[in-house]
Amino acid sequence: MRIEITDLSVEVAGRRLVHDITLRAGSGRMVGLVGPNGSGKSTLLRCVYRALRPAAGTVRLDGADLHAMDAREGARLLAALPQESGTEFDFTVAEVVAMGRLPHQRGAGRASAGDTARCAEALARVGADHLARRGFLGLSGGEKQRVLIARALAQDPQVLVLDEPTNHLDIAQQLEVLALVRAGGTSRPESGRRLTVLTALHDLNLAARHCDELYVLDGGRIVAAGPPHDVLTPGLLAGVFGVRAHRVRHPESGAVQLLFDRLATPAPSPAADS
Numbered sequence: 282m283r284i285e286i287t288d289l290s291v292e293v294a295g296r297r298l299v300h301d302i303t304l305r306a307g308s309g310r311m312v313g314l315v316g317p318n319g320s321g322k323s324t325l326l327r328c329v330y331r332a333l334r335p336a337a338g339t340v341r342l343d344g345a346d347l348h349a350m351d352a353r354e355g356a357r358l359l360a361a362l363p364q365e366s367g368t369e370f371d372f373t374v375a376e377v378v379a380m381g382r383l384p385h386q387r388g389a390g391r392a393s394a395g396d397t398a399r400c401a402e403a404l405a406r407v408g409a410d411h412l413a414r415r416g417f418l419g420l421s422g423g424e425k426q427r428v429l430i431a432r433a434l435a436q437d438p439q440v441l442v443l444d445e446p447t448n449h450l451d452i453a454q455q456l457e458v459l460a461l462v463r464a465g466g467t468s469r470p471e472s473g474r475r476l477t478v479l480t481a482l483h484d485l486n487l488a489a490r491h492c493d494e495l496y497v498l499d500g501g502r503i504v505a506a507g508p509p510h511d512v513l514t515p516g517l518l519a520g521v522f523g524v525r526a527h528r529v530r531h532p533e534s535g536a537v538q539l540l541f542d543r544l545a546t547p548a549p550s551p552a553a554d555s
């Protein structure tokens with residue numbers, strides 16, 4: 282399922298935080314949003330997963346206006362992992378993941394055997410099946426993140442919107458989760474369907490390695506877009522992130538990888554010494 286974001290602007294408390302965003306994610310593609318702190322990534326994603334309404338512009342899934350759909354219909358198509366998500370009540374892990382099935386059920390709490398199997402499968406895919414009976418609030422940050430990813434996958438969406446999905450995960454889990462998402466989540470290989478993923482990522486090397494295309498946000502606007510190799514240039518990284526970057530190729534995958542240094546600060550001028 283393709284995502285088309287067109288001329289999207291988002292306002293919070295009367296302040297426009299995101300301006301005129303046009304972004305395309307083709308069906309089955311993994312598209313990354315990168316940008317410095319405060320550049321508008323979360324605000325844009327919040328509008329895409331419908332926590333905020335657009336001030337202008339549209340978000341369409343295969344041509345249908347997402348903000349015009351009813352909540353249940355939207356939730357069957359799109360699942361989200363917000364940056365700070367979770368539950369205040371101490372549900373068990375199994376109960377948290379089961380919430381992902383609600384959009385597919387008639388009436389609340391009528392889980393079928395199929396629903397239960399989908400939840401177990403999603404937990405197993407993120408390596409968290411052993412946590413099923415644990416209380417969610419007692420989990421570590423990384424364990425919580427894995428469970429919330431399982432909930433999103435159990436929702437069986439066609440589009441996944443992730444805000445910093447690798448937060449709290451150790452390096453092995455970061456690679457595991459992004460590979461899993463990229464490979465299509467729980468999507469049964471036999472269905473031939475791949476998830477379309479829009480994800481904010483701080484780690485530019487993970488973004489370069491896992492995303493088909495990147496959009497770079499700065500000051501609430503898109504300042505560059507394209508394949509990671511074309512986008513993550515030393516000039517852009519200096520201008521947007523304020524760092525000096527060296528590009529190397531991953532010896533196995535060939536993906537662009539970056540080594541960072543602080544930008545050299547200009548030597549003080551003689552006049553400043555006097």
Ligand SMILES: Nc1ncnc2c1ncn2[C@@H]1O[C@H](COP(=O)(O)OP(=O)(O)OP(=O)(O)O)[C@@H](O)[C@H]1O
Pocket residue numbers: 293294298316317318319320321322323324325
């Ligand atoms: N509810 C709000 N009220 C006022 N300003 C807000 C609100 N939410 C976000 N902002 C501001 O909007 C800008 C964009 O914030 P946003 O969280 O979207 O950035 P981000 O790129 O996701 O940042 P980070 O990388 O730090 O998570 C920031 O300047 C932030 O302070």
